[in-house]
Amino acid sequence: MKLYQTIASSTLATVVAVTFAAQVQAQENVLRWSSQSALANIDPHGTTTALPLSIFSNVYEPLVGLNSDMELVPVLAESWEVVNPTTWRFKLREGVTFHNGNTFNADDVIFSMERVGNRYSFLRDRVSMIEEMVRVDDYTIEFITREPYPILPQMWTSIYMMDKEWAEENDATVPSNSVENIESYAGQHSNGTGPFRITERVPETRTVFEPFADYWDEVEHNLDRVVYIPITQDGTRVAALLSGEIDMMYPVPIQDIERLQSNAGTDVLIQPELRTIMLGMDQNRDVALHTNTGDNPFKDRRVRQAVYQAINIDAIQDRIMNGLSEPAATLISPLLFPPAGEMERHPFDPEASRALLAEAGYPDGFQTALVCPNNRYVNDERTCQAVTSMLARVGIEVELRTMNVTQYWGVVGRPVQDFAMYMMGWTPGGLDSYSVLFNLMGSWDEESGRGRINNGDFANDRIDEIIALVESETDTEIRDALIMEAYQIVHDEVYYLPLHQQTVVWGVRDGIAVTQRADDYFQFRTARFTD
């Protein structure tokens, strides 16, 4: 698949450039932009990855969204209220139509929520709190939750609404699922309420968006067309921006920021990102895969801490990330959960690391393997290579396996989990700690989806307890204390090795104004041609 992308990026860049050169002359505002990976499908409920979800936000809309300051704003819901601690009443916006002309109403909401809650949906955990949905009238709907659920609107900012009639007509009621090989009609076609509709899609090559004339809201953009062109190679993407083949792209490789700033015609936008990059370890199997010890060293807390203390995070920040990363002590950014800023990392100390390994019964270290994506996070492969060399210095010989992100999820995710160690990045859904606790720290529970991304499969009863408590706790202070306790347990037990929060860097051509967001959502409606 990478093969296609590479060929696509080289040949199609030319083709697209030629094709669109002609159209620019016709005074059309065509915004061409690029990021790292192609859209595997365009099903808004068929992925949990940030890039496709962010692109879909231009086509589909949630009930409640986030504005560019990461504050909750009404979108397809006009307003909402908590009737009682377990009942939420949403008043829907009237006069909204889907791209095919159908009217948006409460039936579509109920249908979409059910589709998101389908057992094949990757976003199932975001709606699992719903016990019952009551259709009060065409534009009013009540959600009844099992327990009080104070952060319900935050959880739904990427839950997009789909047209019930359209989905049923086209037999698209089950969401696309690349792991289970489910191909939905909605994976190839789109019909949302958003300001843009997808008019053309060539898989792995380009996706074309055009403004939706009957969009319900005012928009600031002056675009006639938007073309998304995936370019996997960092260098190629920079070259495309420098040469004017594309107007905007992210992420900008860190080493090229200066070049884009000093170049006449291009500039960069920089903002701290909310995602946290971490390493995980298999803590479930009795014999770890790709490891030569005959047992699972990562079940021993001392080994996990040894690995932690062998990693020189300052060196990674300084040499790999050019200073543009914030070393993390836990799995959430302090921007989202301020108390996290008070936590401190286990200090970098190779001596202590060797001592811990000896104490755990591996005085000569051992061999193991690390799985890393190579086109997902900022300098992901290089970070892993640096970690590999740091671990080698305390005697842990790591075989590094890098792969593109499409393959990566098939290897690291459930149920394959073919790794001893893996790298992962996580932006909490709803930008709330609950998502971190529920997905990354809870023990795996198939029915509720708890621990779905706890790929290392560790289990801690107290954390599970805290998750249940946090879910329904309405007092912020108590809730924060509980969350903090869970982070502290993860820190003390070294269930994860947090690395850093990276930086969002967008590259933009002069003459284009875009609004950068900390969640890396590029919203076309905020883009303008200024010249």
Place this chain on the structure above:
Amino acid sequence: MPDTPAHSEPSRWQRIRQSDLALSFLASKVTVAAAFVAVVMIAASVGAALIAPHNPYDMAAIDIFDSMLPPVWEDGGERRFLLGTDSIGRDILSTILYGSRMSIFIGLTSVALSLVIGVTLGLIAGYRGGLLDSIIMRLAEVQLALPTILVALLINGILRAVAPPTMVNDVAVLVLILSIGLSNWVQFARAVRASTMVERGQEYVLAVRLIGIGPMAIMFRHILPNVMGPIMVIATLNLSGAILTEATLSFLGVGVPSTRPSLGTLINVGTDYLFSGAWWITIFPGAALALLVLTVNLVGDWLRDALNPTLG
């Protein structure tokens, strides 16, 4: 080279020196120079473990604080790293030596694979003729119609899809050898078939047939030695092509992984840094690749002229 002291009898070495081939070789200064450079490069990469100043595969010896150092003659360069370091602190000179070893190894083995396949099929087609000949040669023509790199990409893609994702790095070298080897056999087959068809009618072949020797023995024991000339020429010319194909595949990201880099992988990694001014990460491996391919090609060209002027 075997260098035995000269005796009164014309020694083997003297006979080699006096042969047409040697005289023609020594007469061409370009070829001598090219052969010298190629031999030095191949020897240096074979002996990489002995002469490289660092071991780029030994992760414990790599220090992240050594990353992105320029070559020694630039500001900030260090004597430990003659040609500078890459983004994770590997010595460029050492990675080039180890990388060329990987490139040459893949080049040689894939040429050997195409040689075995091509010669076998060519002999059978040329000797047997008829339907078998038609099938083999039509297959060859179909493959010849497609550029080598596309066929290699196709085979590579299929093999990679078949291998489980976690195994891809482990089998990467094997996949490369297979995909390059399987995409290059056609030239061998065509040349061998043509020569075999000539040899088939010779009297010595008729003679061995009359004494009841089986076709396999005739093909491989009697005809093959007489068609070796063109095979050697094609093999040498194909070696540079195979090295280049390997570099292309690795550059496209479907070759050897960056933890055990070949020249193509190094160039690929380096292109990410071209815009930021760290030119040495990609220029030096690129220059090494160009030099290696050029010199091997020059030697191959000379060999073609010397052995078989009719061979296009």
